[in-house]
């Protein structure tokens with residue numbers, strides 16, 4: 001069985017970045033959605049990206065962003081992948097991949113089996129599906145610390161690589177991996193002491209726990 005990959009999402013400071021690198025996380029997420037408490041302005045992403053270059057993969061998170069916003073962030077954050085966390089259609093995901101030439105991770109917000117089935121439509125449009133919890137109307141589409149029913153994606157045999165997000169933390173991530181077989185796990189609020197404030201010990205504990213399975 002191969003090692004579970006980890007992504008720490010919503011880093012905003014050099015200390016947080018170093019903590020993720022020290023913990024041997026595989027990816028860090030830069031959040032380019034302005035309403036988020038984890039928002040990173042492109043000029044700040046540039047400084048983090050310089051530190052991160054050749055040390056850890058950088059995934060840029062967007063919610064229904066236009067090409068201009070993605071263009072600025074891809075350059076500033078030296079992005080290795082683009083995570084589409086909004087209502088982007090398969091056509092839009094394919095367009096983003098073609099235009100920016102980096103892998104596209106499409107988030108599918110899950111509350112039912114029908115939501116999981118929506119992933120199939122991205123078979124040729126994206127490179128990875130990230131299953132995350134569906135959040136209540138009027139709230140942020142991610143980063144809310146909400147989990148969904150993991151049995152809906154257990155041992156998912158879809159047409160793409162995949163990962164699991166939503167309410168994962170150092171305490172439950174090993175069980176989540178054991179129960180779903182997720183090859184990649186992603187967390188934001190589960191490794192924070194307050195919204196947007198990452199905790200180095202929690203990041204280390206999360207990465208360690210994800211790899212124990």
Ligand SMILES: O=C(O)c1ccccc1NCC(=O)[C@H](O)[C@H](O)COP(=O)(O)O
Pocket residue numbers: 009010029031033036037038061063085132140141142143144145146147165166167168186187188189190
């Ligand atoms: O983190 C945010 O603030 C956020 C805002 C809007 C869209 C997505 C967001 N986060 C995306 C992530 O990749 C999170 O890791 C994922 O939603 C899980 O979050 P959490 O339940 O807090 O671990």
